[in-house]
Each structure stands twice: as structure tokens, then as C-alpha cells.
Amino acid sequence: MQNIDDSLVIGGKALSGRLFIGTGKYGDDALIPQIAEASGAQVITIALRRVDLSNSRGNVLQRVPEYMQLLPNTSGARNAEEAVRLARLAKAAGAGDWIKIEVISDTRRLLPDGYETAKATEILAKEGFTVLPYMNPDLYVARALANAGAAAVMPLAAPIGSNRGLSTREMIAVLIEEIKLPVIVDAGLGRPSQACEAMEMGAAACLVNTAIATARDPVKMGAAFGEAVRAGRGAYLAGLGRVLEAGAEASSPENGALTGFLNKTAP
Amino acid sequence: MTTQNIEIYVNGEITVCPPGQLLEAFLTDFLARAGLTPDRVVVEINGQICKPENLGNRILNAKDQVEIIHFVGGG
Structure with a gap:
């Protein structure tokens, strides 16, 4: 567990887990509480859909431990209006007032629409929602979201569900430097080492779904991501050591080495 | 004496129900078929969210567009 002083505060709520x-994508939703426990996660995303009589897996909320902060998303929204509608439905369905805005109209690339996301963020923040928008890591979009009242920004590491890792590393680093809000890396992280790197860079948190759900053992992978995120946060707080531009520098002292002494021939 | 059923749209599909059908009874029956209870389900009717306390006094009318929504897994 992180030191209590290092809790991440979003929407006035202090979170110990990052x-x-x-x-999504679990073969068996019974894994969800096990992964929640193994990973130490405190925040969990859910989606809204029509009740489907031909294929109902039951309400996923029954699988979510009571202590967790729900983060419903607006997946399926193609514009700001639909995102706002879904956010209000999520609140009315009892999921609280946190919302992950996700506006996607390109069904092939699945990249988020920054303009529509900012419009939805402004409307929902004014209504009192704690808004966490999913976004491309673009500095100007991030500023627009901050001005619109977002509680955090959630840049993608790589396209949704791809497990391709921190392909937007440099742009995420720009957001971490320039944006005062928590930067939560979302989408595309495929390995614990990639989540760890994002945290070392100063990301406030990471959101991981597919990499855990598609692992051979999702519970073990959830635990591995939890450890990686904690390690990366610890490294960030510790301050990474400097990198030499060139050459090398021995870690052991150069003076008083026995071997140099022994190699000298006696007079 | 027979009464003519009315047609409504439920989750985008044409559905019939008896005239004077209360939304709440319709919902309970619909959810029972899905093995669900009305807990943490939200209903939208003609684009407006129907508060739980209003489900019991809303009568379904022909052409009503009813959306019955709940939470599923997502990222």
C-alpha cells in the first residue's frame, strides 16, 4: 500500500490505489471480485447497455465489491449529446456521479473525438459530475478539457484493446509536465512493465482492462499490474537516477582496489 | 369483449402490450424474463429518464419508446 500521504485525490475522494x-471481456464475471482484490484496485469501470433478453449475463454490478469507486463510461456515444445522455442514465441507474467520457465515432480506429469530448465534459462538469475524459494525448485537447472542468485527463497509451503499450510515451510526458490535473494513462497498456513505466514518468494512475482480461491467468495478471503500478509510483517518488550521455562510471570506488595492489611486484 | 393491444418500442423492437399497462408491471415482467430485478436498472421513455418513484403511475401509450438499460462489463 502507498503511504497515506501519497493518496490520489479525484473529485474530493482520496484513493490509495493507483x-x-x-x-469488460472476462469469460466469467466471477473473476471480477478476485481481480479487484488481487490487484488492489479501488476504481472500476462499467458500461451501460440495453437489457438483452437473448443474451443477459446479469447486472455486472453484482460482481463489483462494495468498497470500489464506480467509474461508468459512455462507450457507445458517437457525439457529446449521446455521452451526456449516457452519463445521466448511469447516474440514474445508481452508479454515482463519476463518469468516464468516451466519445468515438470512428468504429475502425476507435480513437476518441476530442472536440465532442470537451463539449460533453463542460456540460457534465456543470451538472456536478466528476468527469474523467478519455482522450488522445494532445496538449490543446487536454487544456480544453481542463478548462471545461475535467477532474483528470485519461490519455490513451495505444489504441483501445491493442495491448501495444506506451506508443504515445512522448505526448503523455508533455501532458504530465503541462497539465495540472491527474494524468491517468488509459487504453493500450499490455504489460505490467509498461504500466510501471507510465507511473515512473509521473502518471497519476493507470487504467487496465484488456491486458488483464486476455491474460492466461487474469487474477495473477491483475496482481502483477497492481505491483507494477506501485513500483512505478515508488520510483517516481524516489526520483530516478541520472542518465549518462556517454561513457561509464564504476559504482565501486576506484581507489584502494586490492587487485591493483596485489599485481604490484614486491621490491 | 376483447381489447386491442397497443404497440410500443422496447429497446428498439416493436412489442405489444395491453392498453392501460403500467410501466412498472411491464418492466418487472420484462426483467424477470432476463432473470434480472429492477435494482440498478434505469428506464428512459421517449428520451426522458423515468424516476423509480414514477414507474408506478406511468401508463404505456401506443408508440412509446422505452429503453431499459443496465450495467454491463466495460473498460
């Missing part, structure tokens, strides 16, 4: 997990 890994957020999802609830």
Missing part, C-alpha cells in the same frame, strides 16, 4: 481496472 491502478484502475475494467470489467
Whole structure:
């Protein structure tokens, strides 16, 4: 567990865990509480859909531990209006007032629409929602979201569900430097080492769903991501050591080495 | 004496129900078929969210567009 002084505060709520997990793509939803426990995650995403009589897996909320902070998303929204509608439905359905805005109209690339996301963020923040927008790591979009009242920004590491890792590393680093809000790396992280690197860079948290859900053992992978995020945060707080531009520098003292002494021939 | 059923749209599909059908009874029956209870389900009717306390006094009318929504897994 992180030191209590290092809790991440979002929407006035202090979170001790910096890994957020999802609830999608699990072969068996009974894994969800096990992954929640193994990973130490405190925040969990859910989605809204029509009740489907032909294929109902039941309400996923029954699988979410009571202590967790729900983060419903607006997946399926193609514009700001639909995102706002879904956010209000999520609140009315009892998920509280946190919302992950996700506006995607390109069904092939699945990249978020920054303009529509900012519009939805402004409307929902004014209504009192704690808004966490999913975004491309673009500095100007991030500023627009901050001005619109976002509680955090959630840049993608790589396209949704791809497990391709921190392909937007440099742009995320720019957001971490320039944006005062927590930067939560979302989408595309495939390995614990990539989540760890994002945290070392100063990301406030990471959201991981597919990499855990598609692992051979999702519970073990959830635990591994939890450890990676904690390690990366610890490294960030410790301050990474400097990098030499060139050459090398021995870690052991150069003076008083026995071997140099022994190699000298006696007079 | 027979009464003519009315047609409504439920989650985008045409559905019939008896005239004077209360939304709450319709919902309970619909959810029972899905093995669900009304807990943490939200209903939208003609684009407006129907508060739980209003489900019991809303009568379904022909052409009503009813959306019955709940939470599923997502990232």
C-alpha cells in the first residue's frame, strides 16, 4: 500500500490505489471480485447497455465489491449529446456521479473525438459530475478539457484493446509536465512493465482492462499490474537516477582496489 | 369483449402490450424474463429518464419508446 500521504485525490475522494481496472471481456464475471482484490484496485469501470433478453449475463454490478469507486463510461456515444445522455442514465441507474467520457465515432480506429469530448465534459462538469475524459494525448485537447472542468485527463497509451503499450510515451510526458490535473494513462497498456513505466514518468494512475482480461491467468495478471503500478509510483517518488550521455562510471570506488595492489611486484 | 393491444418500442423492437399497462408491471415482467430485478436498472421513455418513484403511475401509450438499460462489463 502507498503511504497515506501519497493518496490520489479525484473529485474530493482520496484513493490509495493507483491502478484502475475494467470489467469488460472476462469469460466469467466471477473473476471480477478476485481481480479487484488481487490487484488492489479501488476504481472500476462499467458500461451501460440495453437489457438483452437473448443474451443477459446479469447486472455486472453484482460482481463489483462494495468498497470500489464506480467509474461508468459512455462507450457507445458517437457525439457529446449521446455521452451526456449516457452519463445521466448511469447516474440514474445508481452508479454515482463519476463518469468516464468516451466519445468515438470512428468504429475502425476507435480513437476518441476530442472536440465532442470537451463539449460533453463542460456540460457534465456543470451538472456536478466528476468527469474523467478519455482522450488522445494532445496538449490543446487536454487544456480544453481542463478548462471545461475535467477532474483528470485519461490519455490513451495505444489504441483501445491493442495491448501495444506506451506508443504515445512522448505526448503523455508533455501532458504530465503541462497539465495540472491527474494524468491517468488509459487504453493500450499490455504489460505490467509498461504500466510501471507510465507511473515512473509521473502518471497519476493507470487504467487496465484488456491486458488483464486476455491474460492466461487474469487474477495473477491483475496482481502483477497492481505491483507494477506501485513500483512505478515508488520510483517516481524516489526520483530516478541520472542518465549518462556517454561513457561509464564504476559504482565501486576506484581507489584502494586490492587487485591493483596485489599485481604490484614486491621490491 | 376483447381489447386491442397497443404497440410500443422496447429497446428498439416493436412489442405489444395491453392498453392501460403500467410501466412498472411491464418492466418487472420484462426483467424477470432476463432473470434480472429492477435494482440498478434505469428506464428512459421517449428520451426522458423515468424516476423509480414514477414507474408506478406511468401508463404505456401506443408508440412509446422505452429503453431499459443496465450495467454491463466495460473498460
